[in-house]
Amino acid sequence: xxxxxxxxxxxxxxxxxxxxxxxxxxxxxxxxxxxxxxxxxxxxxxxxxxxxxxxxxxxxxxxxxxxxxxxxxxxxxxxxxxxxxxxxxxxxxxxxxxxxxxxxxxxxxxxxxxxxxxxxxxxxxxxxxxxxxxxxxxxxxxxxxxxxxxxxxxxxxxxxxxxxxxxxxxxxxxxxxxxxxxxxxxxxxxxxxxxxxxxxxxxxxxxxxxxxxxxxxxxxxxxxxxxxxxxxxxxxxxxxxxxxxxxxxxxxxxxxxxxxxxxxxxxxxxxxxxxxxxxxxxxxxxxxxxxxxxxxxxxxxxxxxxxxxxxxxxxxxxxxxxxxxxxxx
Amino acid sequence: xxxxxxxxxxxxxxxxxxxxxxxxxxxxxxxxxxxxxxxxxxxxxxxxxxxxxxxxxxxxxxxxxxxxxxxxxxxxxxxxxxxxxxxxxxxxxxxxxxxxxxxxxxxxxxxxxxxxxxxxxxxxxxxxxxxxxxxxxxxxxxxxxxxxxxxxxxxxxxxxxxxxxxxxxxxxxxxxxxxxxxxxxxxxxxxxxxxxxxxxxxxxxxxxxxxxxxxxxxxxxxxxxxxxxxxxxxxxxxxxxxxxxxxxxxxxxxxxxxxxxxxxxxxxxxxxxxxxxxxxxxx
Numbered sequence: 209x210x211x212x213x214x215x216x217x218x219x220x221x222x223x224x225x226x227x228x229x230x231x232x233x234x235x236x237x238x239x240x241x242x243x244x245x246x247x248x249x250x251x252x253x254x255x256x257x258x259x260x261x262x263x264x265x266x267x268x269x270x271x272x273x274x275x276x277x278x279x280x281x282x283x284x285x286x287x288x289x290x291x292x293x294x295x296x297x298x299x300x301x302x303x304x305x306x307x308x309x310x311x312x313x314x315x316x317x318x319x320x321x322x323x324x325x326x327x328x329x330x331x332x333x334x335x336x337x338x339x340x341x342x343x344x345x346x347x348x349x350x351x352x353x354x355x356x357x358x359x360x361x362x363x364x365x366x367x368x369x370x371x372x373x374x375x376x377x378x379x380x381x382x383x384x385x386x387x388x389x390x391x392x393x394x395x396x397x398x399x400x401x402x403x404x405x406x407x408x409x410x411x412x413x414x415x416x417x418x419x420x421x422x423x424x425x426x427x428x429x430x431x432x433x434x435x436x437x438x439x440x441x442x443x444x445x446x447x448x449x450x451x452x453x454x455x456x457x458x459x460x461x462x463x464x465x466x467x468x469x470x471x472x473x474x475x476x477x478x479x480x481x482x483x484x485x486x487x488x489x490x491x492x493x494x495x496x497x498x499x500x501x502x503x504x505x506x507x508x509x510x511x512x513x514x515x516x517x518x519x520x521x522x523x524x525x526x527x528x529x530x531x532x533x534x535x536x537x
Numbered sequence: 538x539x540x541x542x543x544x545x546x547x548x549x550x551x552x553x554x555x556x557x558x559x560x561x562x563x564x565x566x567x568x569x570x571x572x573x574x575x576x577x578x579x580x581x582x583x584x585x586x587x588x589x590x591x592x593x594x595x596x597x598x599x600x601x602x603x604x605x606x607x608x609x610x611x612x613x614x615x616x617x618x619x620x621x622x623x624x625x626x627x628x629x630x631x632x633x634x635x636x637x638x639x640x641x642x643x644x645x646x647x648x649x650x651x652x653x654x655x656x657x658x659x660x661x662x663x664x665x666x667x668x669x670x671x672x673x674x675x676x677x678x679x680x681x682x683x684x685x686x687x688x689x690x691x692x693x694x695x696x697x698x699x700x701x702x703x704x705x706x707x708x709x710x711x712x713x714x715x716x717x718x719x720x721x722x723x724x725x726x727x728x729x730x731x732x733x734x735x736x737x738x739x740x741x742x743x744x745x746x747x748x749x750x751x752x753x754x755x756x757x758x759x760x761x762x763x764x765x766x767x768x769x770x771x772x773x774x775x776x777x778x779x780x781x782x783x784x785x786x787x788x789x790x791x792x793x794x795x796x797x798x799x800x801x802x803x804x805x806x807x808x809x810x811x812x813x814x815x816x817x818x819x820x
Contacts, residue, residue: 264819310566314654
């Protein structure tokens with residue numbers, strides 16, 4: 209097993225009855241990398257992460273995490289990985305320290321280093337002064353930080369984060385990211401995370417875009433954006449259909465209609481806009497161009513914007529939990 | 538931020554020899570977590586005593602008057618008769634309700650984190666059952682403070698017997714609850730468990746009326762209810778041998794208390810085995 213590879217997966221397939229949630233995924237995540245798994249809800253992100261974390265069995269294919277086969281030695285994998293779930297998994301009636309102590313106990317952190325290590329991870333996420341507070345009194349961002357601290361408590365080789373910033377406000381999300389980056393630098397850990405926030409994927413060293421159970425794009429954020437072309441121009445006109453026809457015939461472009469606007473990719477946005485306004489026979493109502501974002505990459509690779517999924521029974525349970533549990537922000 | 542970095546590996550990798558020890562530790566920690574939480578729920582503990590008190594004081598007094606203060610063999614009045622049954626009821630309800638929390642805890646709570654830890658899932662099922670049993674047992678035993686008011690004279694021996702039986706009953710019912718909860722994927726099943734299992738088990742258990750002279754169909758159902766043997770054993774120990782004629786009979790014989798305890802233990806172990814299996818299944 210190559211020491212430089214933290215996660216290796218070949219031909220992972222997961223079927224739920226007739227439905228194929230994951231359709232043959234190949235992955236190779238390097239040691240020390242922050243690897244983002246990007247895709248809409250229901251694309252197969254959580255299923256893949258669950259297979260890698262040994263919570264689910266793959267229908268076909270194989271995977272190794274930290275050099276350990278997920279099928280042959282699930283306990284070996286579990287002792288080498290840290291996990292932060294999409295849903296809260298703290299005991300809210302216990303203190304921050306007690307939550308960490310229970311974790312340390314289950315992961316066989318030797319008693320001699322337990323207290324020191326707990327102090328260290330609490331310090332790392334700026335919760336040292338709240339160590340003895342009951343988790344119930346924590347804000348959503350504090351709970352997330354505590355979960356991250358818990359995830360790294362047993363010095364795992366790979367840290368998995370499933371939608372780590374879901375439901376948090378933008379400021380808290382930025383904070384969480386600064387903790388994760390500091391963590392990667394200090395603990396030499398590999399971070400594998402899923403998200404459906406495109407802006408967050410920018411923090412990752414490399415990204416895989418997954419849709420309908422397959423990887424449709426893989427590379428650094430810049431590499432992926434380079435596949436889109438120079439600039440993205442969005443246009444609204446008096447007659448979008450006529451304009452689209454003209455754009456493809458006269459300008460040799462491939463316009464996409466999205467929410468009442470036309471999108472085209474051009475090499476030089478600044479030069480294209482004046483020409484467009486001058487030469488297009490349909491009257492232009494507005495026009496804008498910008499550097500491509502990962503949203504554009506996603507749109508190009510999948511043909512649509514990132515979408516929301518219908519509520520599953522689990523989502524309903526989740527909503528009930530928010531209604532009861534309250535304080536998660 | 539501190540600049541110290543621990544370089545030594547903070548995790549001891551397990552060899553096969555220490556696996557059993559590690560699982561024993563896991564059972565302990567899961568049990569301990571339940572007990573620790575329970576010790577912090579004082580307000581809830583007190584509030585949950587309201588229901589048994591309503592049964593004892595209002596229902597007990599009301600029905601006692603309705604039947605003209607008639608006495609049971611051994612001289613017990615109705616209130617005294619149901620007193621051990623209400624202890625059993627408290628254990629039954631606390632066990633099943635406690636186990637149902639597994640459904641929630643597994644998706645959105647600490648149990649989710651426990652299930653991905655490098656420990657055997659069997660330890661989770663066992664720890665959860667023992668934790669729930671401990672809570673239910675204590676909850677039931679709290680009612681012993683009412684004994685002087687109800688007029689039940691307890692001795693050291695009978696208290697010890699009640700403690701042991703309360704734990705056995707709590708263990709059997711918690712194991713049943715955990716086995717059910719392990720297979721449930723949403724809280725929707727909770728209503729079903731309550732109305733089609735927990736309440737029938739309570740009414741058929743003989744907590745509120747003697748189980749003799751009933752129609753055949755009901756006699757059969759009461760004997761199939763594991764809670765029956767717990768209620769009966771608790772009553773015979775609490776009220777003394779004078780209450781023996783009230784004992785549950787199987788095939789024309791009054792079942793000895795030790796056999797009732799064995800039936801409960803066997804039932805609990807079967808349920809625990811089912812719970813362990815359900816927990817060990819990976820999707």
